[in-house]
Amino acid sequence: MNAHATGTFDITSWNELATDEKEGATFGRNHITKAFHGDLVGTSTTEILTVITPDGPAAYVGVEHVAGTLHGRKGTFALQHSAASHNGEQWMKWQIVPTSGTGELTGLTGQGTIRVEDGHHYVLDYTLPDA
Template identity: 60%
Template sequence: MAPMSENATGTFDITGWDEKATEERTGAKMDRVIVGKVFQGDLTGTSTTELLSVHTEAGPAAYVALEHFEGTLHGRQGTFVLQHSAGATDGVQWLKWQIVPTSGTSELKGLRGEGQIIVGPDGGHSYTLGYELD
């Protein structure tokens, strides 16, 4: 059977922000943070993210993270892991997600794809996720 290609969209709320470590370095501040989220839309569930970020004099500069999602994707129950890559140039942010291959469980086994996080002018978060599922 051919893989099924779909797109997921929705929003999420940040429910927890626990700074674990901060290190000041010349020209940069580095943080390690655990982030909790609740998702609405085509993804429904919760996640925990471990995030490493760097801030410079110009503001947030970049972050990388691994996020473990638990819930449903278009009604299919399971878990999977997202790898984040993000940065900002001249105040313009870009945030990308990639599903970690082989991380899907239960009805999400075989899940793969990528997407992005969009931060609105009001600070709200939305997402798009293009994916394939065997």
């Protein structure tokens, strides 16, 4: 089954775990929790590594564990994040970690994007074996 999921999420907590000031950049490690709404309903925990330059946010990478219901199917899965911004342009991408799906989401694969505009919006294009 190929599907397309959309919705929003709220960041429910953001904890800075460590920072390291270097010449020209600040590196950080953060723990984030989220609540998802829309085609995906659930919660997640995320660990991200960031780099911030004097000109603003520059990039982050991370991994996220999601627990919830995706189009009526319940389970968990992991996401790999990559993101950057430059000259006012920003991109944030997700990749579902293969073999990470559990429960009714076993076999889940796919990728998506995040857009920050009047809140956090997600798109997730995925494939899931037929039930």
